[in-house]
Amino acid sequence: MDAAWHSARSILGVRLDGIGDLLMTTPALRALKSGQAGRRLTLLTSPAAANAARELPFVDDVIAFVAPWVKSAETSVPAHDLIALADELRARAFDAAVVFTVFTQSALPAAMLLHLAGIPRRAAYCRENPYALLTDWRPDPDRDAHAGVRHEVRRQIDLVESLGLQVPDTRLQFPIRDDARRSMRAKARAAGMRSGRRWLVVHPGATAASRRYPEDKLVDAVAALQASGRFQIAIAGGDCDVACANAIAASVDDVVVLAGRLDLPELAALIDAADVVVCNNSAPAHIAAAVGTPVVDLYALTNPQHTPWSVAHRVLSRDVDCKYCLKSICPLGHQRCLADVSPTEIVAAVETLVPDTTNRRRHAPLGVAFEAQP
Numbered sequence: 001m002d003a004a005w006h007s008a009r010s011i012l013g014v015r016l017d018g019i020g021d022l023l024m025t026t027p028a029l030r031a032l033k034s035g036q037a038g039r040r041l042t043l044l045t046s047p048a049a050a051n052a053a054r055e056l057p058f059v060d061d062v063i064a065f066v067a068p069w070v071k072s073a074e075t076s077v078p079a080h081d082l083i084a085l086a087d088e089l090r091a092r093a094f095d096a097a098v099v100f101t102v103f104t105q106s107a108l109p110a111a112m113l114l115h116l117a118g119i120p121r122r123a124a125y126c127r128e129n130p131y132a133l134l135t136d137w138r139p140d141p142d143r144d145a146h147a148g149v150r151h152e153v154r155r156q157i158d159l160v161e162s163l164g165l166q167v168p169d170t171r172l173q174f175p176i177r178d179d180a181r182r183s184m185r186a187k188a189r190a191a192g193m194r195s196g197r198r199w200l201v202v203h204p205g206a207t208a209a210s211r212r213y214p215e216d217k218l219v220d221a222v223a224a225l226q227a228s229g230r231f232q233i234a235i236a237g238g239d240c241d242v243a244c245a246n247a248i249a250a251s252v253d254d255v256v257v258l259a260g261r262l263d264l265p266e267l268a269a270l271i272d273a274a275d276v277v278v279c280n281n282s283a284p285a286h287i288a289a290a291v292g293t294p295v296v297d298l299y300a301l302t303n304p305q306h307t308p309w310s311v312a313h314r315v316l317s318r319d320v321d322c323k324y325c326l327k328s329i330c331p332l333g334h335q336r337c338l339a340d341v342s343p344t345e346i347v348a349a350v351e352t353l354v355p356d357t358t359n360r361r362r363h364a365p366l367g368v369a370f371e372a373q374p
Contacts, residue, residue: 002136004121005163008095010040012119013059014110015049015100016067018207019264019283021152022049023172023290024309025100026056028156031167032098033058042092046072051264055175063088069109071328082113089117098163099124100156103142103149103305104326108133123163125155138162145304145324153309171310174290176272180265184273187266192256193232198354200231201271202248203279204259205241208328211281213298214339215244221278221343223252225350231275234258236267236284276354278346280338281306289313294353296346301337302326314349316341 011032015025022045033041042061043053050064065085066072097119099107107124111133114122123136130137138159142149150158157167193199202222206212226233233252235245237259245259262270271277271284272291279285281299285308288295294312301323307315318340322332 002164005096005136005165006036008036008121009038010042010092010094010096012042012044012089012092012094012097012114013100014044014097014114016044016046016065016070016110017049017102017105018046019049019052020286020306021100021102022052023174023283023286024152024306025156026173026290027153027167027170028098028100028160029056030058030169030173031157031160031165033060035165042094044089046070052174055177055265055268056173057175067109070105086113086116089114089119094119096121097123098159100159101125102152102303103140103145103155104303123159125159136163142305145326149305151307151309152305155305172286172290174268174287176269176291177265180269181273184262184266184269187261188234188256188258188270191234191258191261192254193234193258195232197232198230198275199270199273200225200233200350201236201274201277201279201284202233203236203241203277203282203284204244204248205237205284206280206282208300208302210302210325210328210330210335211300211338213280213341214335215247217339217341217343218244219248219251221346222248222255224343224347225278226252226255228347230354230356232256234270234274236262236270276350278350285313296349296353298338298341298346300335302328312353314353316345316349 013029015022040060043059044063045053047064050062053059053062097114099110101107107126111130115133122134124134125138125140127140233255235248235257239260242260245257249255249257268287271287271293274293276294277288278296285295285297289308289311295308297308297315299315299317301317303326318337320337
C-alpha cells in the first residue's frame with residue numbers, strides 16, 4: 001500500500017448521485033474507514049443520498065451538495081457556491097479523497113474541485129488522462145455497456161483495492177434504528193397492516209420513467225398476489241408514488257397504502273420487516289439487498305450493472321436489441337424490455353423466493369449472506 005494512503009487520517013469520499021448508488025458503494029466506503037485505526041471518513045454526496053449517508057455508522061460526517069455535472073432533480077448550484085465548497089473542503093484539511101462514479105460519469109469535475117481544495121491525494125476512475133487533477137488515476141475499463149461492465153459494487157471495491165486497501169466484507173449495509181422500526185410499525189398499523197401474514201412490499205417508483213413498470217400491469221400482479229391469500233401487501237413509495245399506490249388500492253382489496261407516509265429510515269425498516277419486495281431498478285432494490293430481504297427486481301435494461309447484490313433475488317426483463325440505452329425515457333417509446341414482463345412472471349418470481357412451506361427469514365447483522373450475483 002502507498003504510505004500516503006495508509007497513513008491518511010482524514011479521507012473524503014465523493015459519491016454525488018442517488019441513494020441506490022451510495023448503498024452500492026457501502027463496502028468500499030466501509031473499507032476506507034476501517035483501513036486505519038482512528039481514521040475519519042467524510043462523505044460528499046447529493047441531498048437525497050445524504051439522508052442515507054447519515055444512517056451509516058462508518059461515515060463520520062456528511063456534506064450535501066447538488067453537483068451541476070451529475071443528473072439531479074435539484075436545481076444546480078451557482079458558481080460561487082462551488083468556490084465556497086472548495087474553500088470549505090480546503091479548511092477541513094483532508095489527507096486524501098476518492099471519487100466514486102458510475103461508468104457513464106466523468107470524475108474530472110469532482111477532481112478539479114478536490115484539486116482546488118488542496119487535497120494532496122485524489123483517486124478516481126477516468127477515461128481521459130487527468131494529468132495533475134488526479135494523483136492516483138485509474139483508467140476506466142467500463143467504457144461500453146454492450147461490451148460488458150462490472151457490477152457497480154465490484155467497480156467501487158476494485159477502485160479501493162487498487163489503492164492497497166482490503167475489502168473483506170462485500171455486503172451492502174443500511175442499519176435499521178430501533179426508533180425507525182417503532183415508528184414504521186405504528187404508521188403501518190394505523191394504515192391497516194397486520195402481522196398475521198407475511199409482509200410483501202411493492203414499491204412502484206423509480207427516478208426515470210424508463211425504469212417504471214407499467215401501472216396497469218402492476219395492478220394485475222398485485223391482484224394476483226393478493227388472491228393467493230399468503231401476503232399482507234403494502235404499497236410503499238415517495239410522494240410521487242401516492243397516485244399509483246392509490247390506483248392499486250382502488251382496484252385491489254385489502255392492500256395498505258404507505259406511499260408518502262414513511263421517511264427513508266422507516267422505509268428501510270418496512271423492507272427489513274418484509275418477506276419479499278417487488279420493485280423497479282431503484283433504491284428499494286438496494287435497500288433490500290442491504291438488509292437481506294429477497295427482492296423481485298423489475299429491471300429495465302437501460303443499464304446492466306445495478307442488479308441486486310448478495311441477496312436472494314429474481315431479475316425480470318426482456319432482452320431487446322435496444323438494451324443498455326442509458327436513457328431516462330425510452331427512446332423508442334415501447335419500453336419492451338420492461339413492459340413485456342407479464343404479471344404472472346412477477347407472481348412466479350415471488351413464489352420461488354418465498355415458497356409456501358418456508359418459515360419467515362431471520363436477519364444477519366448486515367443482511368443474509370448469499371454469493372454476489374452480477
